[in-house]
Amino acid sequence: MQMSNNLPGLLATTPFTFDSARAAGVSASRLRRKDVVHVGRGLYRPSDWSFELEAAARALSAASPGAWISHVTAARLRCQLLPPWLADSTELHLSKPRSLPSVRRKGVVGHTVLAREDEIESIDGIRISTQSRTWLDLARRLSVSDLVCMGDQIIRVPRVEFEGRTQPFDTLDGLRSLVGRHPNLQGVVRAREALDLMRVGADSAPESLLRLAMADAGLPEPDLQLALRVGDAASPTADLGYRHRRLAIQYDGGHHLLDAQALSDRRRDKAFESAGWTVLLLHKDDLADGFQTAIGKIKRILRTAWQDHPHASGFADAG
Numbered sequence: 001m002q003m004s005n006n007l008p009g010l011l012a013t014t015p016f017t018f019d020s021a022r023a024a025g026v027s028a029s030r031l032r033r034k035d036v037v038h039v040g041r042g043l044y045r046p047s048d049w050s051f052e053l054e055a056a057a058r059a060l061s062a063a064s065p066g067a068w069i070s071h072v073t074a075a076r077l078r079c080q081l082l083p084p085w086l087a088d089s090t091e092l093h094l095s096k097p098r099s100l101p102s103v104r105r106k107g108v109v110g111h112t113v114l115a116r117e118d119e120i121e122s123i124d125g126i127r128i129s130t131q132s133r134t135w136l137d138l139a140r141r142l143s144v145s146d147l148v149c150m151g152d153q154i155i156r157v158p159r160v161e162f163e164g165r166t167q168p169f170d171t172l173d174g175l176r177s178l179v180g181r182h183p184n185l186q187g188v189v190r191a192r193e194a195l196d197l198m199r200v201g202a203d204s205a206p207e208s209l210l211r212l213a214m215a216d217a218g219l220p221e222p223d224l225q226l227a228l229r230v231g232d233a234a235s236p237t238a239d240l241g242y243r244h245r246r247l248a249i250q251y252d253g254g255h256h257l258l259d260a261q262a263l264s265d266r267r268r269d270k271a272f273e274s275a276g277w278t279v280l281l282l283h284k285d286d287l288a289d290g291f292q293t294a295i296g297k298i299k300r301i302l303r304t305a306w307q308d309h310p311h312a313s314g315f316a317d318a319g
Contacts, residue, residue: 007035007046014052015045015059043105053077054126056092060108061126067103068120068127070095070111071141074134077126081150081205083142095129095137113137116181132170132178139187139194145212147194151175152202172198201225206251206287207239213291219298222249228272236268238279246277247301253284 006012008024021031021044031038035047043063053076057069071093075082082089094103095111103110119133129137135150142150154169170178172195179191197215201224202208214222222240226248229235238248252265269279278301286294 012046014055015043017059017063018042018044020062053090057128058126060092060094060105061128064094064096064103066100067094067096068115068129069093070113070129070134071109071137074129075138075150077123077128078131078134080131080134081146081153083146111137113185114182119178130169132175135175136178136182136185136187136191139185139191141187142190144190144194144197145209147190148197148212149202149205149208151194151198152200152208153205155198155200156202157200168200172200199224201240203239204251204253206253206282206284209287210249210251210282210291210294211240213295214298217295217299219295219302228275228277236271238272241277242302245302246275247280247298248272248277249280249282249298251282251286 007026007030010016011021011024011026018031019042022028030036031044037045037047043059045059053073057073057077061067061069069077069092072082072086072089072091073093074080075086076089091109092107093109093111094105095113095115096103098112098114100112102112115129115133119130120127121130122128131154135147135154138150139147154175155172157168158165160166175198176195179188179195182188197212199211202211203225207224211222211224220242222242224240226238226241226243227235228237228248239250241248248269250265250269269281272279280294280297280301282291282294
């Protein structure tokens, strides 16, 4: 009975290194057959393999001692917020310290960088830049608003019931310290600008973009995660708004269309309305026009509120 000549185990389904092939009993001559593609130095893949980012990154990491997965690749593997034009990127980015030779692998974008050991971590066997370092690395490529969106997600306080963690990935002070350690990195000026615009409390990119649009329009800075009842952990909250003007602004994304979520949202909004607040609901159509229509609505509401209560501070110029 003739033995199968297929590649053994995971080698048949994912990229692999030369060392892992030899450990599995695969000879060098076997790696020269048509069903194996030599990707680059010490790195191979099955010829019929369909690209899968994590598998590619894992093999690249294993084949590159001392290097780490970074930039867009790291952001995608960690599910960090990226603008739509990068959200499905299949780019493979690999960073190395200056003490190692430059990256010269086909299909791999190489970076020679200065990084401290605490800016790199190992996740499920893959050496990868931390979320904070990834944010800084992308400062040369992303706009300030995109950096704010990504940064807001790093510093937001998580909800343990949904995410199983209680601490943010980093703090504003932590990010400022990181930026301060790399004054010559490309994009560092943009990163500093983004830091000044980041706030704790945005739970999504649209919420961050709405806040930035409000600032550009000259509106007073809103409170984030605004509780109806101060000091009550069970209180309904608004994504952002103005307590003194009793204006609650909610951005309802796609998940809010689900029946259970919609019912919960309606109860939340009714609680604000029953307490005398105005509730402004925004959706993807508002995001699509850069919140310009929404800004007009907010200005009208604040103008009316100021006319009713002209002595409250901070709202006289909202128009």
